[in-house]
Amino acid sequence: MxxxxxxxxxxxxxxxxxxxxxxxxxxxxxxxxxxxxxxxxxxxxxxxxxxxxxxxxxxxxxxxxxxxxxxxxxxxxxxxxxxxxxxxxxxxxxxxxxxxxxxxFSPAAERWEAGVRVRHCRLRLGLQPALAGLKHLNRLENVLARAEWSDADTAEGLLCDSEGCLVEATCMNLFWRHDGRLETPRLDRCGVAGTLREALLARLPIHEVDARPETLGSVEALWLGNSVQGLWPVIRLDDARGRALRHWTITPDHRALQAEAHDLLGHPLPA
CATH class of the missing domain: 3.30.470.10 (Aminotransferase class 4, branched-chain amino acid transferase, N-terminal domain)
Structure with a gap:
């Protein structure tokens, strides 16, 4: 080697x-x-x-x-x-x-506390089940998606596959609470199966689902997370033009999932 x-x-x-x-x-x-x-x-x-x-x-x-x-x-x-x-x-x-x-490394701790603004991306991920979940070196889709915005107020962009199903953010996984149930997009056709996601799936009753962007209009809470930054609560979701679609107020539900994620990473919890 x-x-x-x-x-x-x-x-x-x-x-x-x-x-x-x-x-x-x-x-x-x-x-x-x-x-x-x-x-x-x-x-x-x-x-x-x-x-x-x-x-x-x-x-x-x-x-x-x-x-x-x-x-x-x-x-x-x-x-x-x-x-x-x-x-x-x-x-x-x-x-x-x-x-x-x-x-x-210094984490973006202010995003743990105050939450983040995110947007939908225009780019669509191609379907390739053979590579689904892997963190392989061909990340051009993510590069093109991240180039869709440059404003500092937007923390991340949400990606769908070519059939319109939610998959992930450009470098983070998605989680939400819908009708009281924790859910995350299924990653059997594309996307990266993050290690924080894997650890949370093993620890909590999080359901892997097929969902379209419209689902986010009715969720009680939305988060982004990865194994480096931890978990960010989402407080605003925009469309691909930057127009607001939905706002959330941070609740104890947001903090509860953050507590689980940050326990795995050793990050502190927001005050």
């Missing part, structure tokens, strides 16, 4: 930057300890099985942890199939490359 400390210096024939032929994980570290490490390892292992990339050893994956100091940091692991093959044809015996990057 070819490993290096930073994700640079890729050979021009590496299949990761050339084709998006690889996977990545973004892990929150607290005083050098990875949060949701088991969930990150499980998702990476599943991605390796699907793509046919040899999984690095645990020692290789944990090597960057020894370089992390005190406080909060984010570890980005990037695994590619390596070089070789002809065109799109992968090599019969791949020699993967593992790169990593460690950066200090």
């Amino acid at each position: 070819d490993a290096a400390r930073a994700p640079n210096g890729w050979p021009l024939d590496d299949r990761g930057p050339a084709y998006g032929d690889g996977l990545f994980e973004t892990v929150l570290l607290r005083d050098g300890e990875p949060r949701l490490w088991a969930e990150h390892l499980a998702r990476l292992a599943r991605g390796c099985r699907v793509l046919g990339i040899p999984l690095p050893t645990l020692a290789e994956l944990e090597r960057p942890l020894g370089e992390a100091g005190e406080g909060l940091a984010v570890l980005k692991l990037i695994l590619t199939r390596g070089s070789g093959g002809r065109g799109y044809l992968p090599p019969a015996e791949p020699e993967p490359r593992l790169r990593w990057q460690l950066l200090p």
Whole structure:
């Protein structure tokens, strides 16, 4: 396994930057300890099985942890199939490359407290069940969706698939309470199965559902979350032009799900 400390210096024939032929994980570290490490390892292992990339050893994956100091940091692991093959044809015996990057991190704590404004995106995610749930390197859909707005007041954009079903935000998963029931979009055809989402599904009675954007007009609470930032309550939802569709007031229900998510990550709860 070819490993290096930073994700640079890729050979021009590496299949990761050339084709998006690889996977990545973004892990929150607290005083050098990875949060949701088991969930990150499980998702990476599943991605390796699907793509046919040899999984690095645990020692290789944990090597960057020894370089992390005190406080909060984010570890980005990037695994590619390596070089070789002809065109799109992968090599019969791949020699993967593992790169990593460690950066200090400060969460957007004001968004925990005050909530966020989000909008619908025009872009639609393509359906590909074979890759559904994986955090693979081909993220152009997310890049194009994130380019749809630049105002600092909008925290995230919500994405539907090509058939009009809600999937996720550009870099976070969705959760809502509908008729008293916690729900999250089903991710069996596209989207990224976040590790915080996986941990919450294992801990709470959250139902995976097929839902269209109109559903959000009648939900009692809406959240966005991932394994780095934690859980943000949504207080305003806009359409793709930035026009308000719905407002929410933060309630104890919002704080209850935040408490579960932040317990998993070690983040404090809003006052």
